[in-house]
Amino acid sequence: MASAGLLDALLQGLITGMIIAAGALGLSLIYSIAEVPNFAHGDMITIGAYLALALNKPGAIPFVPEFGGLPLIAAGVLGVAVAGSTGAIYEVAIFRRFRSKGADLITMVIVSLxxxxxxRNxxxxxxxxxxxxxxxERVTNTNVELYLTGNGLSVQTVQRQAGDLVTLGEWGYGWLSLLAIVVVAAAVGVGVYRWRSDDASFETVHLVSPRVFGVASGIVALAALATVLQGAPHTIDAAVWxxxxxxxxxxxxxxxLTLVTMLAMNLLxxxxxxxxxxxxxxxxxALAEIRGVNINRVQxxxxVLAxxxxxxxxxxTGWFASNLNPNMGFSLLLPIFAAVIMGGITSPYGAVLASLIIGxxxxxxxxxxxxEFATYRTAIAFVILIGVLLVKPEGLWGDV
Amino acid sequence: MALADFFISLLTFVTIYSLFGLGLNVKFGFTGLIDFGHVAYFMIGAYVTVFVAMPAGLSETYEGLTGLGLATAFAGVPGGDLLGWLVALVVGMAAAALVSLLVGIPTIRLREDYLAITALGIATILNAVFHNERWLFNGAFGIREVHEPLSGVFPIGTGSFQLNLLLFGLPSVAILGYAAYRTAKVVRPLGVRPALLGTGATLALAGSVVFVITTMTGLVVDLGVLALNVDNTIAFVLLVGSVVAGRAALTETDHIGALLALASALLFTLWYLGQPLVALVADGETADLLLNLFWLYDATAGSAGGLDYDRFFFLFTLAFLVGAYLWVERTVNSPYGRVLRAVREDESVPEALGKPTFRYKIQSLMFGSALAGAAGGLWAANIGFIDPTQFASTVTFFAYTAVIIGGTANNRGVVLGTAVFWVINSGTRFLDDFFPSEYAQQLAALRLILIGALLIVILYYRPEGMLGEQDYDINLGRGGASDD
Incomplete structure (x- = not known):
């Protein structure tokens, strides 16, 4: 029986970061293109979550007629789609008018407030x-337990079913195969990076940056090799770690989902x-408008995208935490802002990376x-943000 | 609760939040600093004032730092607890200013939107600290041992009923009369026809509301309210009449402010004096009317009536507001205030003239925070109990709304905007009585929706607020102040 450690926290953080990234991507677009430091972003998150709730569990909302409810997948897709149209409403009803009056940044901040x-109300x-x-449906967690023994690495997957711990699978890797997996995966990653970046010149625009490509193929290789090279489990009683x-x-x-969304945004x-x-x-x-870009359409x-x-x-968020409340968005607002500012507000890619770091x-x-410091989770994001602002106010990645 | 008591508590709220808003106006209105963490200084002022004044070991449930007990330290001197509390308040203001100095030094150079989000974050974190650290100020359980200065002295009276009535009643009537006179001065330029139309529209609106309320006995979402009956038809006709008359009044005059003042004065009179007048006419009941007219006099205080603590505390906070108002006025009208405004308009200009703008911004931040701290100390004494949930970041946003509605960079506007905000948010609470109690939260949310929408509408149609920026003693001269 192994206990949760740093690796578990890392994975949790990755998930948190992914969710923040979805919000940060939208905020970064609004911030850089619409030039609105959108303080309503957190509450837009709440609205999206509750729109899906209205379709998924219509009985919970007094003003929605009872029709049985859709499964969460359908409700989620529909809810997100409906939320997109609310984005259009915000732009047409509010922000377009203020933009045409030439409202300054402070005014936009207060309007979004x-x-x-x-x-929220x-x-x-x-x-x-x-x-x-x-x-x-309730989703049961599976614990992947890793044991480092004298003979190599042993893996156990354990699930709690009806109160009892059930071991689902058990396998191991010898030292040699472990070394092989790591070396080959690293080699694949570096190789792909070299291959993708050999055409680099001033004009090249990579659809997916070579670095991302390299890291992704490295991870794929790691997963594939780890599946192929599964061996017999070792005795875990003498586990070192x-x-x-x-x-x-x-x-x-x-x-x-977030990766697919990011790829789609990237393509767009x-x-x-x-x-x-x-x-x-x-x-x-102004320059874009002179060159014939329809600013209103772009905004x-x-x-809508945001x-x-x-x-x-x-x-x-609502699904992952199995909990929705009217404050859920506002509590994400600070980490999202932190991510966007940290990544450099004009760079959606920086925002995603910063989201992962912050998560x-x-x-x-x-x-x-x-x-006793567990309640200061959001504060950590903030301390990072303040540090970045003081040292490098233009953000870590600046412009893309 | 009698109407007059509710009126007093509403006025006390408006006074305290006006003081809070004045502090925000120094930062945001006159210096252009978007401090979204303004509530943090309110919170620090409240906690530190309470902490310094609080004697040790008053309660078993308090597990925070032991209070300094200044309220009892001057027990030998007459009015010693007031003196101790005042010292505590000054310490609270100083603590708020000091914290804002610490926050300001690293953050004040940031771009305006970065400053906003950083300040919001710091306020949120500070609130979380106060919420979680029980050893500090009892954490989420809050502090119940709030010292209320001079609370032992009240109620005071002369022992004679007639004299009391004269002493406290006459100023009340005089103040109401003066308010009526000032309103009349504002309404005067309106002209007869628009004034009559406006009056008609307001009365019709009020009548329509009365008809709807009296017919409604049960649920809000009861479709029976919409059914065709005599009362509803009258209400509908009145509503249509109100809209028609209101539109006509708006097209006939340019003095929208005067029209609004007239309508609010009428609504206030109907609300405050209308109900007791009905009671007077119907049952010959004069008590309510007298109580409302002589609102500073509390008949239930002591054997012969007198001034109770709530009424005294309102006057007490009012004195603070007046003091702060004069202080801020003096500051912004001085050459110092002119530099602050120059920083707001374009920081590089005063900088080029050799002004240390960083220092000016920090000082403005500290000044505004100290005022917020004073408001916090008064708030604690008024409520008698503080806990971190009272100081959520929404309080900052409410203050921004109030300042913007009234008029950014206008000290009178702050008071007006705060009054408008709290009348919408709390003054309409009497309407709750006509709805089932389970809808209280819905109604509260509805008010805030209304306030948020009002904020956006004001920013669009009248970004300078109801009163616009104030005039200054030292002006740049006509036409010299424009940007081009």
Whole structure:
């Protein structure tokens, strides 16, 4: 029986980071293209989560007619889609008007604050302040337990079923195969990076940056080899070191969904005409307009995209934590802002990377600090942000 | 609760939050610093004032730091507990200013949006610290042993009923009369026709609300309210009449402010004097009317009535507000205040003229925070119990809303905006009585939706707020102040 350790905290942090990244991606777009430091972003997350709730569990909301409810997947997709149209409403009804009046940054901050107040209280008005969760199947956690013994690494997957611990699978790796796995995976990663970056020149625009490609193929190679080279388990009684990592299907879904979303955003920004218009607008709105970019259309796309992303983050948060409440978005607002500013507000890629860093440092920090500091999870994100602002106010990655 | 008592408590709230808003106006209105962590200084002022004044070992349930007991330290001197409390308040203000200095030194150079988010984060973290660390100030359990200065002295009276009535009643009537006179001065330029139309519209609106409320006995979402009956038809006709008259009044005059003042004065009169007047006419009952007119006089205090502690505390906070108002006015009207405004407009200009703008910004931050701290100390004494949930970041946002509604960089506007905000947020609470109690949370949310929408609408149609920026003794001259 191994106990949870640093590795578990790392994985938790990765999930937190992925959820923050979905929000941060949208905020970074709004921040750089619409030039609104959007304080309503957290409450947009809440709205997205509750829209899915309205479709998933209509009985929980007094003003929605009872129709039995959709499964969470359908409700989530529909909810995110509906949330996208609310993004269009914010842009057309509020922010477009203020932009056409030439409102400055301070005004935009306060306007978004007003919107945040309205959104949060709409939720309070319709649903109330209590905790609630989605109507969906319970997901059981599987613990992957790693034991380091004299003969190599041994792996056990354990699940708690009806109160009893059941061992699902057990296998091991000898020292040689472990070494082989690590070396080959590293070689694959480096090789792919070299191969992708050999055409690098000033004009090259990589759809996926060689570094990301390299790391991704390294991880794929690692997973593939680890599956292929499974050997007999070792006796774990004499384990030198052991740790347990909790995983569940939720982890895979969250990582997969956010990765796909990021890839889609990447394709949109780099591969389409709208994406080029968006990047041009972010660079210089007046110049883009002179060159024939339809600014209003670009801004509309930005707000819809941001609303979609926040709704995704909301649904994932609500599902992952099995809990929705009207404050869920606001508590994510600070880490999201921290990620966006840390990544450099004009860089969506920086925002994603910074989200991962912040998510990991929040969870690893809570793990490393004494137990009574667990309530300061958000504060950790903030300390990082303040540190970055003081040392490098333009963000870690600056412009892309 | 009698209407007059509710009126007093509402006024006390408005006074304390106006003081809080004045502090925000120094930072945000006059210097242009977006401090989204303003509530942190309110919280620090409240906690430190309570902590310094609180004697040790008053309660078993308190596990925080032992209080300094300044409230009892001057027990020998007459009015010693007030003196001790005042010292505690000064310490609270100093603590708030000091913390803002520590926060300001690293963050004040940041861009405005970064400053906003950083300040919000610091306030959130400070709140979490106060919430979690029980050894500090009893954590989430809060402090119940709040010293209320001079609370032992009240109620005071002369022992004679007539004299008491004269002493406290006459100033009350005089204040109401003066308020009516000032309102009349504002409404005067309106002209007869728009004024009559406005009056008609307001009365019709009020009548329609009365009809709806009196017919509604049960649920809010009861469709029966919409059914066709005599009361509903009258209410509907009145509502339509109100809208028609209101539109007509708006098209006939440019003095929208005067029209609004007229409508609010009428609504206030109906709310405050209308119900007792009905009682007077119907049952010959004069007690309510007299109580409302002589609102500073409390008949239930002591044997012959007198001034109770709540009423005294309102006057006490009012004195603080007046003092702070004069202080802020003096500051912004001085050459010093002109530098602050220059920093707000374009920091590089005063910098080029050799002004140490960093120091000016820090000082403005500390000044505003000290005022927030004073408001916090008064808040604690008014409520009699503090815990960290009272100091959530929404309080900052409410203050911003109030300042912006009233008029950014206008000290009178702060008071007006705070009054408007709290009338919407608390003054309409009497409407709750007409709805089932389980809808209280919905109604509270509805008010905040209304306030958020009002904030956006004001920013769009009248970004300078209801009153606009104030005039200064030292002005740049007509036309010289524009940007181009």
């Amino acid at each position: 007003g919107l945040a107040l309205v959104l 709409v939720v309070l008005f319709l649903v109330g302040s209590g905790n609630i969760n989605y109507d969906t 052991s740790t347990s990592v909790g995983v569940s299907i939720k982890y895979g879904v969250i990582i997969g 920004l780099k591969g389409t005409k709208t994406g080029r218009a968006m990047r041009a607008t972010a660079d210089n709105m 509309l796309v930005v707000w 609303a979609l992303l926040t709704a995704l983050a909301g649904v994932l 990991v440092s929040m969870d690893v920090g809570v793990f490393l600090l004494p137990a």
